[in-house]
Amino acid sequence: MTVSDFDSYRPPEPERRKRRGGKRRRAGAGGRGEVPVVPEATFASYYGQPVIKPPPWGSPIAIYLFLGGVAGGSALLGVGAQLSGRRELCRNSRLGAFGAIGAGSVALIADLGRPERFLHMLRTIKPSSPMSLGSWVLTAFSAAAGVAAAAEVDRMSAARLPLGPLRRVLQALEAPAGVGAGVLATPLAAYTAVLLSDTANPTWNAARQDLPFVFVSSASLAAGGLGMLTTAPEHAGPARALAAMGAAGELVATRVMKRNMDPVAAEPLELDGPGRLLKWSERLTIAGGVGAAVAGRSRWLAAGSGAALLAASALTRFGVLRAGLAAAQDPRYTIEPQKRRLAARRRAGIVHDSITTAG
Amino acid sequence: MNHLTESPQHTRHSGYPRKGFFTDTSICIGCKACEVACKEWNRNPADSQYELLESSYDNTGELGADTWRHVAFVEQNREHIEAARESGRALVSLGMPGIGPPGGNGQNLQGVDTTPPDTPDFRWLMSSDVCKHCTNAGCLDVCPTGALFRTEHGTVVVQDDICNGCGTCVAGCPFGVIERRSDGVVGTKSERDFTPGEQAGTHNVGVAQKCTLCYDRIIDGQTPACAQACPTTSIKYGTREDMVDTARTRVAELHAQGLTEARLYGANSQDGVGGTGSVFLLLDEPEVYGLPPDPRVPTADLPQMFKRAGLAAAGMLAGAAAAFVLGGRR
Numbered sequence: 001m002t003v004s005d006f007d008s009y010r011p012p013e014p015e016r017r018k019r020r021g022g023k024r025r026r027a028g029a030g031g032r033g034e035v036p037v038v039p040e041a042t043f044a045s046y047y048g049q050p051v052i053k054p055p056p057w058g059s060p061i062a063i064y065l066f067l068g069g070v071a072g073g074s075a076l077l078g079v080g081a082q083l084s085g086r087r088e089l090c091r092n093s094r095l096g097a098f099g100a101i102g103a104g105s106v107a108l109i110a111d112l113g114r115p116e117r118f119l120h121m122l123r124t125i126k127p128s129s130p131m132s133l134g135s136w137v138l139t140a141f142s143a144a145a146g147v148a149a150a151a152e153v154d155r156m157s158a159a160r161l162p163l164g165p166l167r168r169v170l171q172a173l174e175a176p177a178g179v180g181a182g183v184l185a186t187p188l189a190a191y192t193a194v195l196l197s198d199t200a201n202p203t204w205n206a207a208r209q210d211l212p213f214v215f216v217s218s219a220s221l222a223a224g225g226l227g228m229l230t231t232a233p234e235h236a237g238p239a240r241a242l243a244a245m246g247a248a249g250e251l252v253a254t255r256v257m258k259r260n261m262d263p264v265a266a267e268p269l270e271l272d273g274p275g276r277l278l279k280w281s282e283r284l285t286i287a288g289g290v291g292a293a294v295a296g297r298s299r300w301l302a303a304g305s306g307a308a309l310l311a312a313s314a315l316t317r318f319g320v321l322r323a324g325l326a327a328a329q330d331p332r333y334t335i336e337p338q339k340r341r342l343a344a345r346r347r348a349g350i351v352h353d354s355i356t357t358a359g
Numbered sequence: 360m361n362h363l364t365e366s367p368q369h370t371r372h373s374g375y376p377r378k379g380f381f382t383d384t385s386i387c388i389g390c391k392a393c394e395v396a397c398k399e400w401n402r403n404p405a406d407s408q409y410e411l412l413e414s415s416y417d418n419t420g421e422l423g424a425d426t427w428r429h430v431a432f433v434e435q436n437r438e439h440i441e442a443a444r445e446s447g448r449a450l451v452s453l454g455m456p457g458i459g460p461p462g463g464n465g466q467n468l469q470g471v472d473t474t475p476p477d478t479p480d481f482r483w484l485m486s487s488d489v490c491k492h493c494t495n496a497g498c499l500d501v502c503p504t505g506a507l508f509r510t511e512h513g514t515v516v517v518q519d520d521i522c523n524g525c526g527t528c529v530a531g532c533p534f535g536v537i538e539r540r541s542d543g544v545v546g547t548k549s550e551r552d553f554t555p556g557e558q559a560g561t562h563n564v565g566v567a568q569k570c571t572l573c574y575d576r577i578i579d580g581q582t583p584a585c586a587q588a589c590p591t592t593s594i595k596y597g598t599r600e601d602m603v604d605t606a607r608t609r610v611a612e613l614h615a616q617g618l619t620e621a622r623l624y625g626a627n628s629q630d631g632v633g634g635t636g637s638v639f640l641l642l643d644e645p646e647v648y649g650l651p652p653d654p655r656v657p658t659a660d661l662p663q664m665f666k667r668a669g670l671a672a673a674g675m676l677a678g679a680a681a682a683f684v685l686g687g688r689r
Contacts, residue, residue, distance in 0.1 A: 046431060046649030047414040049421055055530035056539045076679040084683055113524015113539045113565030117504075120523045124505040128363040128658050131527045132503035186672035193671070194664045198657045199530035200497055205657055208664050212671035220678055237686030238679075245678045324530075335646045338653035351453045355630035355654060356645055357623050358451040359610050 043339065045331040052200050054328035057321065060107040065192050065317035066222070067104030068138070069215065070310070071097045072189035073223020073242070075145055079182025080238055082175065089239065090178075091152045092230040096223070097181060098149035101142050101188075108138075130195040137191060141184040147177035189219035196324065202334050203327040204320075206265035210257035211320070217253050218313045220246030225288060225309030228302040233295065236302065240292045243309055247289025250316070251282065262337040268323040277319035284312035364495045364658045366633060367513035377513030378577060379599035379636035380586065381606050382487055384648075385613060385621060387593040389416060389430055389485035396588035397428040400573065404540075404561040415483070421649070422488055424540035427570035428585050431648050433484035440482055443620040443643040450622055451614065486648050487594055489585070490515070490536045490570035491625060492636030493656065498528035498537050498569075500658040506567070513599065514572040514636060522566040529567065533632065533654035537569040572636070599636055606638050618642075624650060631655030 045051075078093035080086075109118045121135035151174035154161045163170060193215040197208035204211070224243025227236050258266050268274055291305025327333040342354060367377050397403070406425035412418050415432035422429045435443070496515045499507040506522035507515060517537075528537050540563055573583035581587075586596035595605060603626050613621035620642045625635030631654050639650075646652050 044644060044647045046433070046647065047412075047417075049414075049649055050535060051646070051649060051651050052533065052535040053423075053529050053538055056524075056526040056541070057530075073675075073679075076675070077682075080679055080683045084687075111526075113526065113541070113567075114522070117521075117523035120504040120506070120521055121525070123521070124503075126503060126505065128365065128500040128661065129503045129527070130661075131501065131525060135503055186675045187668075189675060190668040190672040194661075194668045195527070197664050198501060198661055199527075200533035200535075200654070200657055201530055204530075205660075208660060209667055212664075212668040213674065216671045216675040220675055224682075238682045239686070241682035241686035242679060245682060249674075249678070328530075331646070331649075334651055338651055339646070342653040346453065353627070353629045353631065355625060355627060355632070355635075356450065356641070356652070357627045358447070358453070359607050359614075359623065 043332065043335050045335060049331060050329055051331050051334040052328050054325040055199070056113070057325070058111060059318070060111040062318040062321045064104045064107045065321065066314045067100040067107065068192060069189050069219030069313060069317070070222045070226055071101035071104060071141070071145065072185040073219040074100060074226060075141070075181040075185040077223055077227050077239055077242060078148065079178050082178045086235055086238070088235045089227060089231050091156070093223075093227060094145070094148045094152050094178065096226050096230065098145040101138070101145055105138065105142060130191055130198050134191040134195055137184055137187045141181055141188050144177045144180035144184065147173050148181055151177070186216065189216050196320065201324045201328055202265040202337055203268050204324045206261040206337065207257050209260050210253055213253035214250060214257055214316070217246045217249035218316045221250060221285065221289065221309045222313030224292060225306035225313070228292060228295065228306030229310070233297045233299055233302050240295060240302065243292035243306070244289050247285045247292065247309065250285055254282070262340070264336045265327070265333055268327040268333065269319070272326065274319045274323035274326055277315045277322065281312045281315035281319055284308045284315065288312055361659065361662050363500070363661050364656060365499055365509060366494050367509060373511035375511045376598040376600070377636065378572060378597070379492060379602045379638065380489060380572070381595040381602035381638045381640070382489065383593050383595065383606070383609055383640045384484065384486035385640055385642060386591045387430070387485040387487060388591055389432055389483065390590060391430050392588040392590060393428040393487050393585035393594055394419060394426070394430060396584040400576070400584035401427065401571070402562065403427065422490070422536050424538035424568040427489065429488045431484070431486045431488060433643070433647055435482050435484060435643070437480050439643070440479070440620070444618075446644055447620040447622050451619060484642055484648065486639065486641065487585070488648065488650070489637050490572070491534055491632070492572055494628065494633030494635070495656040495659070497531035497533055497632070497656045497658065500656065501527045501531035503527060510574055512572070512577055514574065516571045516574050517567050517569065519563045519566055524565040524567065526567070531657055533651055533656065537567050540564050540566060540568045602638050606640055610640055631659070
């Protein structure tokens with residue numbers, strides 16, 4: 001930093017090393033291979049250190065986002081099949097919904113810092129916390145899906161479950177439980193988008209308008225895919241239709257979402273690992289969606305399309321989660337959009353709401 | 360804000376005034392006594408391997424689960440100093456409300472002489488950062504267990520025995536302050552007690568941790584450890600009202616000396632987080648110190664997000680209904 005006559009004798013300074021797992025990157029120059037979509041603007045930062053922190057959410061959370069969507073969509077298929085008398089689709093969807101939510105809940109608990117305290121999620125109801133509301137939705141949904149699935153298992157095993165007098169209770173509760181799971185299915189599929197958007201994370205927060213639409217579409221196509229995979233084609237018509245609509249919905253919603261976002265905040269969705277995940281998700285969505293639309297009675301085509309759609313949904317969730325985690329590592333994504341919106345407000349004559357004041 | 364966001368007004372019945380810090384970075388000498396005092400008092404574990412971070416004299420890095428005070432060091436040359444002075448002057452001429460000391464007149468700094476006495480070729484910015492204890496706290500709003508709560512002193516504190524480490528607050532904080540403690544091992548209650556002369560065990564592992572504004576000290580009428588240890592009174596502690604008044608007086612004083620780069624951070628109750636409990640006097644743009652230039656509590660937009668999610672959910676329901684109509688042929 002000092003300037004003296006002897007500076008010319010000094011050997012060139014080596015490039016700064018990355019430390020702490022790449023936490024302290026130089027501002028704007030993250031050493032990534034791809035060229036950023038938006039030209040790099042100059043901005044000041046504190047030694048390239050991130051302003052916000054990424055939440056400690058690893059792969060289990062992405063798996064939960066995926067499985068929660070599968071469970072919600074499957075419960076919807078289940079209640080539709082229940083009301084329209086499609087036995088096979090109803091059975092498979094109910095089992096799918098309970099299996100997915102069961103595994104998803106385990107993933108969710110595994111990611112807690114203190115898993116033994118997971119029941120603390122239910123010690124209060126807090127409307128300002130999407131995680132709190134979601135925990136209640138998840139709990140109620142799991143109970144309803146569990147009853148419906150238990151009734152199916154009992155029927156499949158020809159009433160061999162050791163239920164005794166409870167069998168009658170189970171049979172009486174089966175239909176209301178199926179409907180109940182269907183009612184809670186859409187909040188279950190949509191709340192995770194609010195959970196991600198209701199944060200200071202620049203990418204997730206900038207996506208707040210349209211992320212719920214991406215997530216419910218992803219849930220629909222995944223559940224449709226699961227139905228196509230598990231149910232004979234002659235009974236899986238609604239699953240194919242749901243999958244095709246979900247695929248179309250996700251392709252549109254993702255584009256609208258990116259267009260409505262601040263271009264800098266949207267960048268992590270297109271760069272590096274998360275960008276590749278979302279690109280592959282898009283390809284698989286197109287392939288699976290077309291497959292669902294044309295599969296008809298072909299069992300193998302339907303199964304292949306269904307698997308592609310499930311994979312596409314999982315990739316979407318991993319991509320969105322990791323894009324946010326990546327955005328938190330680079331101060332540029334926090335500082336640039338904030339500076340821009342502050343400057344825009346000042347240009348518009350709004351000066352009363354700045355955190356920095358002259359006095 | 361909206362009806363969902365929490366704020367210190369909710370605990371007005373406590374009868375205690377809201378407490379806060381005023382960190383005057385213009386008199387910080389970078390001694391890090393606040394960091395040491397904080398770690399000692401709160402028995403926070405070491406936060407990393409001892410390493411040199413190549414960021415001036417700052418080898419602490421950032422605020423986190425184990426670091427509740429962090430002194431930032433920024434080295435600037437004449438060019439930076441002049442830019443800072445210019446951006447501060449622009450801020451003044453925006454004509455924001457509340458310029459000048461309380462009760463004083465607003466001043467026009469267009470004509471103020473900013474040439475030396477002391478425009479140096481080089482300066483060090485030193486600033487002791489801390490949890491902002493926001494008026495509308497993002498971490499508190501999104502906490503699902505109620506572990507984060509508003510104390511009777513208007514501060515935001517984690518209840519160690521309630522938090523289950525879900526990590527939502529980490530994402531909810533616009534300042535990157537709160538973090539889940541991950542290092543060390545879980546100790547039983549008896550192991551967590553401190554034995555003089557021995558290394559204390561790491562406590563509260565897996566739980567979100569941040570500055571408590573020394574809740575255990577202020578309920579006893581004591582000053583928080585960092586403010587107590589600060590040798591230059593750069594860290595001041597008191598009721599938030601007093602802190603804001605002191606800050607306004609100080610910034611006017613610096614402006615009158617021609618130091619137009621001085622500005623306040625967090626004193627405005629109409630900003631995105633409703634004003635902060637910890638007010639700062641900065642000598643450059645906030646991002647230079649690693650602070651966000653326009654933070655906004657995420658729950659401010661939550662009602663709108665719920666509406667969009669409701670619309671999406673309705674769309675999904677309609678889609679499923681349509682699927683049974685379209686896929687109706689068996």
